[in-house]
Amino acid sequence: MNHETIEHDVIIIGAGGAGLRAAIEASGKGASVGVVCKSLLGKAHTAMAEGGMAAALTTADPRDNWEMHFRDTIRGGKMLNNWRMVKIFTQEAPDRVNELEEWGALFDRTDDGRILQRNFGGHQYARLAHVGDRTGLEMLRTLQNHGIHQGIEVYMECTVVDLLMDGGKAAGAFAYWRDSGTFVQFRAKAVVLATGGLGKCYTITSNSWECTGDGQALAYRAGAELIDMEFVQFHPTGMVWPPSVRGLLVTEGVRGEGGVLRDKDGKRFMFDYIPEMFAGEYAETEEEAKRWRPGVPEGPDARRPPDLLTRDVVARAIRAEVRAGRGSPHGGAYLDIASQASEAQIKKKLPGMYHQFMQLASLDITKEYMEVGPTSHYVMGGVRVDPETCSTSVPGLFAAGEVAGGLHGANRLGGNSLTDLMVFGRRAGAGAAEYAGALSAMPGVNPDQVRDIERLALAPFEESGTENPYEVMQDLQKMMEHDSGIVRAKEELADGLGKLRTLKERSVKVRVEGNRQYNPGWHYALDLHNLIMVSEAITLSALHRDESRGGHTREDFPESSPELEKVNTVVRNRDGEMAWEHVTREPLPGDLQELLSHPHLEEPN
């Protein structure tokens, strides 16, 4: 069958921060670039990022530098990070923030007119450049408005179903237009995956319907490796009430601006949960924590409050409080900014949160406590890439942003994602353009492959189907929440893998009503294949990591294992079966190793 065909040197799947930054770079290097995205331009998940982007700009605290950012990122990642990625990342971060400013972004300012930075969990110094609590929107709009003048073609509301392959090389992408339901093939010399996360594997999530792990699944099917998939971040502060907004994010910026966590009796419980690794770095009593002020460099007598510990720690603490019967009425903890900042401050620094609670929960955060609990938020794992060029193990296939793995290790620090998008989006764009430039001819398209993809994509319209895609998806999410969620155990994980086999069988029997035009049921039916595949990767990787570390908590192995600290889990397709292995990580060189034991509160000099 003949399909509409569009050709570019580089095709980028995804128009979030990573995709747009990659497009700008590839186009700047002279490549013809097309960007494909499922939603309208400017609606990608990046628009929802709130708190800020981390970079050692030193405008808020002169003691900061890339080394400290390096140290915080690796310690936050519980040592599993790819240190080469972290080094590139922390060194290039300030340039990427300044570049956005050069393209028109307006970050909040310091008193002397420079870029203001805010505190965030796990960052030793105030490090997040931000715009109130809508930093992601500013980033995405800036890239969008800059990008439209760089000769990039954007194909909106177009969903990629599979990658086209020429032998073992990437050759483009097969997609369909949502508004008509017709197929289109994008032929390209290089393909960049920038498809974001997979929060929709879970019932309670801060992610939108778009986050179905498409890129991870596309890469896996094309033969690429996935790394660290067991590490899913549960953000400690999602809304818990009313049910309609369960999981919706409450930015960490609330705690960055001074907000504190309390149990049902108003007691601040985080003092009881400071892990050994961070002992001595956080305030140990309420009196001391009160001396700490957001925006003021801390001193040895006013260490930061433990409410600003890394996300994995805070999420587990809230869960433990709820289990012990000390939770709030709807099964969360209280988050209190009302007693910590004035009404004017709250409205200036957290306008989105004020609005969100007022409108959706009829709650005034300047006067009342919020109720919060863990929500699935981010995946640290993803497609394994080369730190310099973001190439994958499949020639011609690149990946950047949340879809890629390695940078964040076992736990991502807040604010490190937005910066990740810029640093590695740029590198992926350059890598892809260079690769495409070196290829003399367009890779070929294999008609058999196209026929197979097409048949699978249209299967849900066949009369014989019996399953409702919405129901299969809900059952999958429930299974993941229960068997592969925030706290895991061997038996449940093994059980989960069994249930995934059943869900897989059900997913090929779904039946959708209506026709192909703008049909969300059809879309969900196709998303299911990706969701099930990434759920399997998460569960399989989790089953084989017999320890607790960062975003991965095992009830049956509550401690971290020094042996497992040395390895990362890699998953790949071997003859149609998902295979896993533990690969030993390149150790930190001596000078960088030293940074990790750097005294945390040295005097400025």
Next chain:
Amino acid sequence: MTDVTFRVFRGAGTQGGFEEYTVQLSEGMVVLDAVLDIQASQAGDLAVRWNCKAGKCGSCSAEVNGKPRLMCMTRMNTLPLDQPVTIEPMRSFPLIKDLVTDVKRNFEINKRVRPFKPKPRQADGTHRMMQYDIDRIQEFHKCIECFLCQDVCHVMRDHQKPDFIGPRFLIRLAALVMHPLDTENRLTELKDAFGIGYCNITKCCTEVCPENIKITDNAIIPLKERVAGNFYDPLAWLWRKARGKRPDTRPGTE
């Protein structure tokens, strides 16, 4: 819990009509919850756009009981429930299917706006801008491109004036014109190519903006004044740019 009846527009292209669905009310429910509920259990192919479900992405614009709104920020308890709740697509954009309209026109307009062109950095590598100089522009940058203002503007609806870029892009222009770093003169094109003169300040756009941006008072009126000033006195523009500081961008007291 109570049942509520919804009249939802179903159709494609130029055809279609209302279908009724019944949904059980739950605590805190918004209109988008009801639409997604209908989708999951009664009409799997009901087309609707949404992403964030938190008023941050501007995808879920529609007309609820005849009023242009974000469905995800419209609480059911703010609507009269003794009569059916009517949900229709935005009226001024061509229909694709059900609640989804073709909003490409807005993306085409955006391309006509020339890119931001900053002045050079200071010797220490920074751009210095005072918070009070950018408060107003940050207000404009809150725009989530829901296009509700474009939907209600009567000049946009009147297809005799194809030049007119509409309120969403007038605030984008205002953000550029007032940006302390931008060096382009954009006033001539505002008057000629973008048709700012067509706006007769009815304020319908401001009324529907879910981000509460004071589109008319804070963006369009000051732009109109500058265009008028520039038209009579081009030197005034140069002078303002040369001073590099514009006290009139400070937040107003409206």
